[in-house]
Amino acid sequence: MTVRLDISGALATIALGRSSLNVETKVAFKEAVDCAASNASVRAVLLTAEGKNFCVGQDLGEHVAALEADPETAMETVGIHYNPLIKSLKELTVPVVVAIPGACVGAGLGIALAGDVRVAGTNTSFGTAFTGIGLASDSGLSYSLVESLGASRASALLLLGDKISAEQALDWGLIHRLVPDEEVQGTALKLAQRLASGPTEAYRQVKSLVSASASGLFDALVREAAAQTHLGQSADHKAAVDAFLAKEKPVFAGREALPSGTNNYLLG
Incomplete structure (x- = not known):
């Protein structure tokens, strides 16, 4: 299972079962978000991952195969999968808490920034990585990074592709809570439960x-x-x-x- 959706009472938990995003995962992810959005009992969403990393972005193996098949259509996944996924996340009217273990890179960062409250561990790292493979950005990062960091820091992060630490992310406002790695899931769950019982x-x-x-x-x-x-x-x-x-x-x-x-x- 690439994505797990669990609705317990007023809280919907969406967990990524793999850290890289292939078509199956992207489709299942959006379906889970849409299911949570359509459930009248859901009052908050917890977005997390079951592995050691939150999300490292596109499955490059699948991307390479798409390039080899047809370079002109290889990037159609942005419009077909990523854009609708980010749009669905941003259109959720209930609070979205994101638990971020390990690496949060590329489209994974765009997904995390589509949430409302982000919790990361001391060893969590963030990055864009797009220019490292000759791309610009997707998953809304050209907007969400500017919104979160301002144009100067967003430009540097996108252009240089450097990783930043969890401490730097907290200082810049990319995340809201920084806790020991083993407390990421529990802290995020408590915040999500608090929001699920709120107004x-x-x-x-x-x-x-x-x-x-x-x-x-x-x-x-x-x-x-x-x-x-x-x-x-x-x-x-x-x-x-x-x-x-x-x-x-x-x-x-x-x-x-x-x-x-x-x-x-x-x-x-």
């Missing part, structure tokens, strides 16, 4: 607002006002306020958090 509709609006932030501050202000107005009517917000006043811990209902009759409009 799903608020998280959805946060993700929508962040995605729309590139349109500028003034537009963001309008969107934030609309989102807060929308969320202010939710059952989760009322429950949280009541719990605060009672000095209790709130329990969030999640997807069914809006009272009947409330307009559930999409912002962004």
Whole structure:
């Protein structure tokens, strides 16, 4: 099995069974993401790997075979597989936590950056590697690296293809938690479980607002006002306020958090 999908309660876990991506893995990966997206019970996704490495990108053996068969069509996998996969990941309306063991390179880095919260181990390493084989970038890295690092650092990372350590990745903001290698999976699981029990509709609006932030501050202000107005009517917000006043811990209902009759409009 190249990709394992496990849905337990409100948490969907998607685990890569191999570190390099062949067609079978890419197809199964997208199917798992789409399955999680269509399951109404899922309130968070944990993306991880079952091997010692998270993902080292394209299976070069398969790529070489494609080049030998027809150089003109060898890169069609970008449009057919990688782009739809990244798009599906970014369109998930629930939080996505990424547990990153070992190496995270090329398309693997693009996949990791499509998540919301990233946890890595002390020996995790990151890189782009594309220019090392005469390519530029795919899997959204020309956007996600600039968004995460700024144009200067993103350009250097893509042009030079140098690996960076987990410590450097934390300093630059590529990851959010750095833990001992043996704690990566457990830490990521706890964060995913925490998000799965949180205010799903608020998280959805946060993700929508962040995605729309590139349109500028003034537009963001309008969107934030609309989102807060929308969320202010939710059952989760009322429950949280009541719990605060009672000095209790709130329990969030999640997807069914809006009272009947409330307009559930999409912002962004």
